[in-house]
Amino acid sequence: MYLSEVKIKNFRGYGENLNRSDHFFVFDELDNPLVLFHGFNGHGKTSFFEAIEWCLTDTVVRLEKLYKANFGGAYSANDLNRSHYFKFSPSISNQRRSSITDREVVVELLFNNGTKVIRKSNSRVLAISDRSNYTSELEFIERDKAIRRIDNQELLEYLVPRSNDRSSFIQAHVLAQEGITDFVRKTSPEERKSLFMRYLRQEELSNHIAQLRFYLNGGNVLGKRRSSYEGNKTEMISKQRQINEFLRNIGYSSFESYKSQFHLLYEKLVPFIKRKSRLSNIPLDLIIHELEFQSKDYSRLLRGAAQLYETTNTERNKFQKRHAEFQVIKTHINTLESLQEAEEWIRKGEHAHSLEKRNIRDIQIINEDIKKQRSHIDLTKQEIVNQLSKTVESKQLFESFLSYIDNINKTISSELWSVIYEDFQRFQIFIEEFDGIIGQHKTSIPLKDEIQLKGWQKRYLELSHERQQLIKEMERIIEHKDSLSLLNSQYQQVLNQVKDYIQDHSNSITSCPVCLNEDFTSMRYTKEIQFDPKISISSKLITIIDKTVSNGDGKLDELINKEKYINTELAKSVEFINKEVIEPLQSWLKSLREQFILCYDEVKNKLEQQHKELRTSENHLIQREKEISEMWEQMKVSSRVLFGESIELEDISVENLNQVALNKKGWFEKNLKKIGFEYVPSLQEISSKMLKIRSEKEVADYYPNNKDQLYKNQLSNIRTFLMLELLINHLEEFLKLKVPGEYDAFFSRYEQLDSEINEVEEKIKYIDRNKKEVKTKYAELVAKQNHILGDQLHGHPVISWVYSAINPHTQYKDLKVIVNTNGTHFTSEEIQGDLYLDQIFSQAQLNILALSTFLGIGLTQQYSSLDQLLLDDPIQSMDDVNVLAFIDVLRAILDSESNNKRLIISTHDDSFAELLAIKMRNKNVVQYRIDGYGPEGPIIEKHK
DSSP states (O other): OOEEEEEEESBTTBOOOTTSTTOOEEEOOTTSSEEEEEEOTTSSHHHHHHHHHHHHHSOOHHHHHHHOGGGTOSOOTTTOOGGGOSBOOOOTGGGGTSOGGGOOEEEEEEETTSOEEEEEEOOSSOOSSTTOOOOOEEEEEOTTSOOEEOOHHHHHHHHOTTOOOHHHHHHHHEEOTTTTTIIIIISOHHHHHHHHHHHTTOHHHHHHHHHHHHHHHSSOHHHHHHHHHHHHHHHHHHHHHHHHHHHHHTTOSSHHHHHHHHHHHHHHHHHHHHTTTTTTTSOGGGGOOOSOOOHHHHHHHHHHHHHHHHHHHHHHHHHHHHHHHHHHHHHHHHHHHHHHHHHHHHHHHHHHHHHHHSOHHHHHHHHHHHHHHHHHHHHHHHHHHHHHHHHHHHTTTTTSGGGGEETTTTEEOTTHHHHHHHHHHHHHHHHHHTTTTOOTTGGGOOOOOHHHHHHHHHHHHHHHHHHHHHHHHHHHHHHHHHHHHHHHHHHHHHHHHHHHHHHHTTTTOOSOTTTOOOOOOSHHHHTTOOOOTTSOHHHHHHHHHHHHHHHHHHHHHHHHHHHHHHHHHHHHHHHHHIIIIIHHHHHHHHHHHHHHHHHHHHHHHHHHHHHHHHHHHHHHHHHHHHHHHHHHHHHHHHHHHHHTTSSOGGGOOHHHHHHHHHHHHHHHHHHTTTTTOSSOOOHHHHHHHHHHHHTSTTHHHHTTTOHHHHHHHHHHHHHHHHHHHHHHHHHHHHGGGOOOHHHHHHHTTGGGHHHHHHHHHHHHHHHHHHHHHHHHHHHHHHHHHHHHHHHHHTTOHHHHHHHHHHOOOSSOOSOEEEEETTEEEEEOTTOOSSOOHHHHOOHHHHHHHHHHHHHHHHHHOOSSSOOEEEEESTTTTOOHHHHHHHHHHHHHHHHOTTOOOEEEEEESOHHHHHHHHHHTTTSOEEEEEEEEEETTEEEEEEEO
16 A cells, blocks of 8 residues: 555645645655655655654654653743644744634545545644643545544554554654664664564564563562562461460450450440430440451450540530539529519519509599590581582682683683573572681672673674674675686686687688677677777677676676675674673683682681691590500509409509508518529619520520420430440440550451461462463563564565665674564674674764664565655765665665565755656656745645
């Protein structure tokens, strides 16, 4: 399988190719026998090889070495500059086209079997640590199959079915600049051996050897485990002896006698375990055991008993403290009860004094008088409310007149006159109702002037009659005028048509075309129209038509003048109605309304004032009644306090009150010390003292409504305290059996110690046998590995041939690969002893050594399915003779019939490129020449 085409965009030195619509840099025909890249250093040759590496392995080893800590890199993530990004970083001036954040890194690889691999990423740098945000996306397309997304491991299995090492795959196909000497100088002989085994498809054997080496050398796991078992065995035997000595020291001849005493003392604890619900605050679960006792149970139960003993002691002290607290609370409650009784006697004294001061009979008389006054006020208030209601009914008097007069058309409704008379009748009733209230406005009361009203009514009827006659005459004239106007219009239209006809036929007219008259000399015509005897018949007819039209317009003008006259007379009639009737009548009606409103407001205000004064008096009586009622209720309360329901308030005598005072004095003489006073205290003093006692801890929880609970809690506390005391005594006896802490772990399995010691001894024997077998197997596999490598590498024909052809050293002309227990080494037939070429060669000679090994292994390996080798600037530090020899090696490789490998080579040396192209001119060589570098990457020219 060959790589035939590579597309790159925004990777390392390659930006976006503006000459293509997809912006890819495209390299095709890579599956030719030889593809040559040449151009200046730093112009994208290495980036081409790294793009292939990144696409196939998701990493670039050279970049990882720069900034990964586990590679000893010199750069942290914050220190990286743009040259270390794996994403193309455009110059500042070029960012206007597409910034770095908007670009996507894409590399596409197309193989000659139709398989395509596409890797994409938006990240700027590769993964610097496990917490880096680097991500990439891998697409895999096989010929005639749908695209699918795969991971790196699936791709590696496709390329190298028997390996999971990406770095080995790249080393087998790519000889990079920085990696040329890594293989021979930086790689240890042992690592080199493993690498050769992968190339020879013996990776599974190498893995087995590595695993066996781990057991034998990797921390000496088996030896450590054996030492651990030996230590455990010694410790168990020692502790077993020490435990036996301890049991003898505390009076037990054997473990059996110790167990018997343990069972006896444990039984004394069982009754407490059965009552664990009552002792819920202590961890009795620590000593619960229901199965048959074993040695491991003794230590556990004794540890639990020790914890229980500490907790129980603490709990016992709490209950003891609680008992003292209950006693204090009880004393406080007794004092509170006595203080409460003292407070009651003081209040009784105050109640007796209050009743003695007040006259019960006088209070009763005052209360009855207040009720009579309130009844009278209620009646008076109702009368005033009724009168106010009547005033509201009269409020609209003399207000509706104006609605009967039309000030626009100057007309008066015939109903107005009767409405005026009706309002005067209602007004007379209003005056009679409130005559006693109306005061200063009595003289302004309006009077009904019947003569004036009848005069206005008569004059209005006369003027209205005249107005109606004028309106009728006006209607007749308008009707006549409209009729005449219509007739004139129609007649004039006909005459105009006749006139037009005569004018159009003036030469042929000999008579009137309407009446056929030919004679126009009669008096009828000569009187009104004086004809010129010389004019024609047609001219006479036109003159007659004009005169006729003129006479019709004169009659119409006469009617219009009459219409104007009547309109003038109508306006005068309306003006007379307004001036002589409407204006004086409206003024008189308005005066009536204003005078009435003055009377109405006076009546209403006086009634409302009277009502307000009555409410004030009523409120005063209500307040007084409330005070008397409260006083009476207070006296009733005092009566009940002193005598209960045995004596009614009205029946209490002075003797009864004096007896209360004597009883109070006697109580305080007996109880002053009990309540903590030397004199009879005031209510405030008692209240202050009660408040202080109530604020004491928990007093409020039990007093006054929960005193029975205090007794119950006190009794329960005492019982629990005694039970805890007894449990502590039993625990003290039980804990005498406790084993010292240093024996505890072994004591818990005392009875199993013998069998455990035997078990450890068996494990030690097994390790000894197993280690011997591992050593034997390891030696066999290493021998087999060395044999395989020796057969395959010793005198490897291609490696030796390449090395000899280039001839890097005048003395060491042949190359020999040797394999021993220390790894794989490079030496020569001329070398005696343990001297290796990779230790003495110069940089140029190491390059040739690495090149020989790379070509030898790469040309012959069947490790992967990719049959191409990629060499990035392989002639570094070579002299001209070596370069010419290397060109001959390349030509020989391409000429070889057994060779199926294809080569892709880059170089910075134009002379080498030209010479190689000349010597390979018949080998179908494809050249990519990098002529310069622009804002978006290298400027490339392809040659064939």
